């Protein structure tokens with residue numbers, strides 16, 4: 487297999503004496519879409535932030551391909567409500583020179599224009615949003631915001647696109663459109679994609695690899711295989727995860743990367 491774009495090995499993260507992530511492995515390949523699914527509080531955002539280098543793991547290793555360029559699409563539109571920016575202004579704000587950091591990509595006033603008007607227009611065109619160029623950024627709908635954030639990430643010409651719940655607040659038809667768009671961008675640019683989602687059903691057609699996370703990796707693989715995996719079905723029910731966002735999962739053992747319980751005896755259980 488080709489060298490990964492990004493690799494996490496045995497990542498753990500603890501806070502206030504509480505374990506949030508334990509022994510997580512993740513490998514991201516160019517041209518592959520990987521989706522992390524899991525219930526609320528499973529550690530998905532923490533894992534993404536560790537992968538991006540926005541916070542350090544308590545233990546484990548993070549490896550990046552040399553000169554890796556990451557385009558990050560955050561969960562929320564990161565704009566100050568008192569700044570009257572148009573979409574064009576927002577996209578012209580200079581981005582970070584290296585890895586994304588929490589604040590570096592939103593400096594104001596912009597010290598210089600990093601992207602030309604034609605680059606901005608072409609990025610907006612790619613995500614089907616050129617008509618939004620002169621709209622006030624803060625008045626955009628959820629789906630429009632996600633497209634503009636995607637355009638922003640594309641301006642960096644990323645090797646790896648990272649999206650934290652890209653369809654949050656978007657209706658079902660809009661979700662399908664956004665996932666189709668992400669797939670199209672992956673095909674056109676050949677980049678790797680890492681995203682978080684709450685619903686395997688919706689991402690099924692748009693994902694190559696699913697990582698089912700609940701503090702540790704419960705199971706991983708192709709979406710069809712994962713949806714049939716006993717751990718996935720125990721977590722999300724045989725219906726396959728329509729109630730994913732509100733389901734909580736408690737157990738008293740660990741699983742291997744293949745999803746097998748490693749220290750489970752006759753008395754161990756899920757609820």
Ligand SMILES: Nc1ncnc2c1ncn2[C@@H]1O[C@H](COP(=O)(O)OP(=O)(O)OP(=O)(O)O)[C@@H](O)[C@H]1O
Pocket residue numbers: 501506524525526527528529530531532533
């Ligand atoms: N800075 C922090 N301080 C304390 N606890 C934190 C911190 N960041 C995250 N947590 C806790 O870590 C756990 C995992 O959080 P995380 O946001 O990664 O979950 P998630 O899987 O993304 O959840 P959701 O699906 O609800 O977005 C939660 O219990 C959260 O409260």
